[in-house]
Amino acid sequence: MTDVLVIGAGPTGLTLAIDLARRGVGVRIVDTAAGPSNASRGKGLQPRTLEVFDDLGVIGPILDIARPYPPMRAYVGSEVVWEGALGESRPASPDVPYPSIRMLPQSITEAILRDRLASFGVAVEYGTTVGHVTADATATLADGSVIEADYLVGADGGRSTVRRALEIPFLGETFETERMALADVRFAPGLLDREHWHIWGDLATQELALGLCPLPGTDVFQLTAPLAPGEEPSDLQNLVLGRSGRTDLVIQETTWESLYRVNIRLASSYRVGRSFLAGDAAHAHSPAGGQGLNTGVQDAYNLGWKLASGSAALLDSYQAERQPIAAAVLGLSTLLLRGDSAAPQRGQDTDQLDLHYRDSALSQDRRRVRSGLQAGDRAPDAVLPDGTLFDRFRGPSPTVLVYQARYADAIELDADAARTYGVGGGGFVVVRPDGYVGLLADADQGDAVAVYRTTLL
Template sequence: MTAARSIVGGMNETETHVLIAGAGPAGLTLACDLARRGVDFRIVEREQLTGSRGKGLQPRTLEVFDDLGVVDAVLASGAPYPLINAYKNGSVVWQGRMHEPAEPTPDVPYPNVWMVPQWRTEEILRNRLAELGGRVEQAEVTGFEQDTDGVTVELDGGRRVRAAYLVGADGGRSLVRKRLGVRFDGETHEAERMLIADVRTGDLDRGHWHVWGDMATQKLTVGLCPLPGTDVFQLTAPIEGEETPDLSLETFQKIVSSVADVRLTDIGWTSVYRVNIRMAERFRADRVFLAGDAAHVHSPAGGQGLNTGIQDAYNLGWKLARGGDTLLGTYEEERLPVAAGVLGISTRLYRKAVEGQADAFRRGEETQQLGIGYPDSPLSVGGGKAGGRAPDAPCHSADGRPARLFDVFRGPHVTVLGFGATHAETVARINASYGPAVRAYTVGEGGDLVDTEGHARAAYGTDGIVVVRPDGYIGSYDADPDAYLRSIA
């Protein structure tokens, strides 16, 4: 899948269907999705970054990772967000949670935000990519030109790659976006900066997120959050002024010592974060696409940036695999308004924190991304639940084995669900006509999937036929399934 072949007429040119610039969470998600679909691609990254960085995985992202086959590794590597201890004069003056824990339900198997250091999330995705036969190449995109037939991409060292499509997943400073001339509208708050570092200390318990500040105004001075699966805390501390301090252990120790008798013993990754709230004016220019931070950057409030980038890649992967300009055009049509909405959520949460509102630390359903959908998309037909997330539900196979709907969705195919025995003939015909790219099931008593406790019927609310897209959204609801399947072929 990552192999390339020579093109006649250029010794330094190679050919691939998709070139992905950037191997962060968005680029790696896209690479894994293309790899399992058997699409020829290459993914390049100048250098592998380290550090905890974006550490919160939202419930919808966990569902994507279930589909990609990595959710078990992700869950094993992380933990729920810990209880927050807020201190004043050495005593705990407030305890609370950023997210209230919830129990799984039949339709939402992963209801809680999961904390995983970003370096570990990327490591899991790289390992999955290797299992699928792919790898990340150490290279940097330095330029590109596109024409009606493809994109000629220049890499460092004078190498050139000829690709049908280029995806810029190369971060907030995206060279791909800049070379396209796409505006990155928004604002950067230069005066609102945060020091972030991965540090070690033996003076704090790892069962709590420790914070110091003014609880009356919700102003943070220092935060130390234990990162699961490690002996590291992520330290956060706002700084004032325009000068950047020396990012040394001594600097961070001085900051911590100003509020607590805590000794730092080691420091790893460090960063100065400037609040940047921007979105590209468009996510596609002919054969070039933008995803992740290259398309939108968020404040850290609400843990939306990394997760939204993963959703971009998940939306784009199956469309690149199937091809067709109309289908590819729906990427921007679907994802741009979603990114704008999510950007609004994270910005509102950030302003709450800056203004010291009482509920600034609290997060609810709006950040979990389970309610995101595409009801106005041309790929959503039939009304009702079309365009919404396809819920999970526990069922049984005809021979009595447990089988969740997420089990039958898992993979690169389109799924057709016929609720009731009256659809048996249609389901059989679809299975015979469309090959492995489409899998159809009857759901109900005596069906392929026995709706043992009625959860599937309750979640979908129909006795008709539902078509579920490869990215887990309802495409067709009580409409002609054949017409829909032909439209996305």
């Protein structure tokens, strides 16, 4: 018997396992693959995800390898005809320490997360195929053995065994005519510089024919090539030569390849009994805007502390908070995929810093005069005499902030931070374990803080 069984060892499952392990929760994480993946897959880490990784203790190794998205360089054959950036890089600020998306192949992200999980004495159990699960958090493996747990989480991707076993509808569409060849390929050193994302296509219509993006921490490029209806990527080498118009782009090695179909879907429920869904098992996105991996990581970050508590009210809030977020993100990524003129711009609209839980039952605002942040918003960082607020948030417990008020073990805000948090006249802020504002209260409402904190434990 284990406390929590996590099925799937991608970024979502690994994030959840780390969050549980650091809280002292017994966790097992299994994956049907024979071993770790070497695929680049999701390569964009949004600012909010970087904040999650800061809290989980992996931001150092992530930033050691991750790089800003490179500028794009468009060609006709070998001739450069346009250069530009995918989005503007923004400077760090006291409240947003990681303001811009960073690129890192998913395989490296997963390796860093596995190392962190191992520091808690937990290893991924590869080669473990789950044949069936039940609502009471029981998993039957392909070899006939059974794992019983207090809770079970399916983080096993778009073709989730867990979702299918629980008979949860996966609502939406698969666009069979909208497909893309994806691959990690290696060329002779120096053939293409690694400071640009190299693209070929129609600049007038902004239709991509071929993209070759250098991946940090590797010597390979991620190949992306949209396919026409009926077209099959049977020969990547001929595809590269034909679409680039260059005879010198000879692939030396292909380390991973995949055929991607545009799949826009959302699970009708994130939970049946004591079994849950997270990540791609709960929502399938287009790759546009770099939202899928990041939304899954934040599903896990939302769910971990709630599973650790065992509170029925907290566990009920998981779907209520995360399903609307996924629905909104699916709409955003679909607009970006379609190139819709009404689509938000990459950057602040896609960095997930503005996503909130204002409508959640866990978000309470007791201030008589409301300004600044609202309950349910992401809690911003701020500089303290001995570090930052994020330094103090790091860990498994809620945090109480005060300004011109008294509360045991609280962190005193300065005037600037108090105004940012909307308690410039004095008061209290309770920040949830996942870094969102749970409670805002005036200086004479200290009793409300004590009552509210009990709901988060």
